[in-house]
Amino acid sequence: MSLACLSCLLSHWRYNPIQLVAYITGLALATGLWSGVQAINTEARASYAAAASMLGHGQFEQLVPQIGNTIKQQRYIDLRRSGWLVTPVIEGRFGDVRLLGIDLATSPINFLPNQGSAGPVMQSFFGSTVLFANAETAKKLDGLTKIIVDTSIMTGVAITDVGTAQRLLKRRDLTRLIIIPEQPLGRPDLLAVAPDLRLQSPNKSADIGELTDSFHFNLTTFGLLCFAVGLFIVHSTIGLAFEQRLGMMRTMRSLGVPLKALIILISTEMLLLASIGAGLGIFLGYFIAAALLPDVAATVQGLYGAEISGTLQFRQEWWLSGFIIAILGTTAALISRLIQVAKMPLLASVQPRAWAMNSSKRLRLLIIGSLILFSASILLSLTGKGLITSCAILACLLIGSALALPILVERTLIVFQRLSHAAVWEWFWADTRQQVPGLSLALMALLLAISANIGVTTMVSSFRLTFLAFLDQRLAPELFVQVDTQDKSIQLEKFLISAGVEILPLLSTQREFSGQSIELYGVRVGSTYRQNWAFLGAFPNAWNKVQAGHAIIVNEQLARRANLWLGDPIKLTPNLTLPIAAVVADYGNPLGQMIVAENKFKELYPDIYPQQFGIRTQDVTKMRSIITEALGITDSAMVNQTTIKTASVDVFERTFRVTAALNALTLIVAAFALWMSLLTLADLRVPQLAPVWTMGLTNWSLGKLEMLRSIMLAALVFFCAIPLGLIISWVLLNIVNTEAFGWRLPMFVFPYDYARLGLYTIIAAVLAAAWPVARITLTPPAKLLKVFANEH
């Protein structure tokens, strides 16, 4: 019997193949977008985790120089021979990759190249010029030296023996020392052995995962939105499939199919189909992720210096979560329908109609729900902190607005209805109102999609505007030169000063301030800095005070993290405390920064010499060749403003591409939801249209009105979405970004972009309505007349 019943249920799809396609496609789209975004996030996190474990960051305590960026090798030996179990790490750029030299004999990190013939491979680790890198990185090193490919190594990093790294980097020093967790008894005080080093606890070094949280948070938000929209589709389709099959189910019950068996059969059928949809969605997600991953990788690398492998792996974390969520979502949508079937009176006649009844009780519930969610979002934004809270604020805002939408639409339609006098228009508004409950889920989905679009576009575009202006300020010197020896540094400065060129030497060191690693810069205060640096806040004559050595400038990241602002004292040494004269915006930099005058820096760190120079020149090409000829500085050590700017802007272009792609996809999914709802209604509405038709409105006129209704509703939703989108972007810019990046971006509005989005919304509405409208227009008179067949 089960088989017969199942085939009976399944026959519905045979007659409604479009519904079947919609059901499966809806779930596939929802699962696809969600799992795609999750795949990207998972891949990124795996890359960060690999990086952290390989580099020893975040896992072990480390010793880093108090001053400068290098540790003498003798210091390593001193520490070991005093009983400090440390292991050396040297890091540097080799070609286009980050070269990491480690000592296998003392390293606590399990670095095992994935090689079958381990012996010879390991032999080659010591004392030869073999590097280990993944295939992607190996390509960049092609021809430079022998590479052994190891897939476990993160992209952009090559690993080798510390001695080999020293040879390749032409250095004899080390970068940092990792402290082995288990230390022997009787260890002397660190100060007694290595006064020039400081202890850096694992959680205080820059954690890439934390830094990139905001970026992944944005992606996750998109993923969730898409999923929510996708679930609306599923909800609609399930609703429709039930609605149309109520008669069949009643007949089956009348024929003796037990309720329990029917429920089991329907659940099996729907979940089976859902599994197919989810499965397809996972494949779709894989392709979405694979297409977007290179751009995401480039963005994250550009913003944070964190490298993500460009190749995607089919990881259980994302595909299984996508599958489970899809099934759970379907189950949730299914339950209310099954309850309906269970409660269905066996002998009552079936009255199919739009599934959501527009009862005042339901509206009241929606209003209460929406008010609660809005209050929660306000409360959270006043009291909460952190990314999770931001996520909760956004969720409350979005769901609250979605719940409020039907009421808002309903009220607006009432106003229109009152304003109209012609009978046709009164009917139009009343008929539209009657349809709102049926369309409300689709409209909510559209609202979410449009407002998310506006929110994210505003954030990214504000970021772009601010960043481009910031680049113009910061990249005032036309040429930047890097030197690696003190002699070269002195020569370059002398040479350029004698040639009458304005030169901006940059002194820098890493140090610790209130428990975090920061960069201290010494700058030559001059007209370039005075004219080009824009402050977020500054005392009058801030640069004069800095130049005189009486004040310090800090970047926004440091100011926010250490809770400092203008006038607050910064203790540089026990004897030197300087007040903050200005706070400078420093976008795209994860680290805290302090800036003092060149002379003050030299007093503090007499041994550090400038390794970077900014040069003001009209003719960059000529200046490059002069420097190369006069001092033998290679061309690769010089980089011009345009190159840096292009590289920086490129990062944002790639961010845009990711954003734009996700924006488009959400909108498509929302349009799909609308189409599904309209299609559902088109069939159900024949009884409602027939009387109007008999009164003289032609099919064609009815069709036009239907199209107009779709456009009008979309426009209404669009106007509701604008304020919501702006609020979302405000939350993203002021709460999420400040939390994760440590800087606050000014918010700009982009009316042109919103107008274009409005146009897309209308186009989406027209496309979504096209088929349903065509069906209404082409409804044969016989079908319309049949409505009256039972009337006497």
Place this chain on the structure above:
Amino acid sequence: MNIKVFVLLCLCPFSVIAQGFSGLGTDAKEFAAPQPQYLFTFPKDHGAHSDYRIEWWYLTANLNGLDGTAYGLQWTLFRTALAAGEGEGWQSPQLWIGHAAVTSSDMHLATERFARGGIDQAGVQTAPFHAWIDEWSLKGSKFENLTLTANGPDFAYIMTLDATGPLVFHGTNGFSIKSAEGQASYYYSQPFFEINGIITLPTGQVPVTGNAWLDHEWSSQPLSKTQSGWDWFSLSFDNGSKLMGFQLRQKNNQAFTSATYIGSDGVIKTYEGGNFTAQPLKLTSVANRNIPIEWHIKLADQDIDLIVSALNPDAWMDLSIPYWEGPVILNGSHNGKGYLEMTGYE
């Protein structure tokens, strides 16, 4: 797998202990090979011989606390080479390993260190004598008067050693044959150290005194391809005489044995080819292997016939290269104490 085990398996001849010691029987290739009639010159030969593949300075001591509690102590510095000779800085092919342990009847604490050669993290100087790895050291103005230190996460010791007798050369004037095929090493000992100092244990500091035995041995191919491990005994009898004996176990269950008897009058007699025998009497499961912790030792020529039993059967060196090493008690024709090392038990 721990990285160090991996490195050692790949690089170090010594490390092949974990693989049944057969690696010690691999060809010596470009390394120097021990030759008979070698003339030792000191202090040079107290130092490292980087042309040979493997070398160790191996100190074991039987100690007693003020309350008579028996303790054992081990301090070992291994040198193993990827290639013969030295190299500058990190290019050096030498790798150094340190092992330290303290044992009592109910406790065994052990730890290890690793260091690359060429960078001064570990090494051996001869005048004055100084062998070190990290902060562990064995040093003194003369080889006869040394101080010894080692620290682990849960124990430490600082000891003073004074030699009361001459160096003892094993085999034929220090040319110690290890197999019928002719594998050999250079091998001498200083078995006459009086030792005292302080051991720091989790329970506190313990002043101790006793006797120590230092071996210095180097070779390039100490085992033949058919050998799988060894059992090495350094025994001090109550009558003042001493015995060093070892057997290299063959894969065919035969053994190659060798011994050096050091009389209380200082007269030395060496034995090869089966005069010395060691029969396991009692096996105990230690670290999931069956380890003989009681032996029957015989050297008929010296009327030696005794039972050697472990002070602590659990003296398992659970390090990157695992083996058994601990103090033993002697009963039978001679009474006394000593040290036992057993390697290659799978």
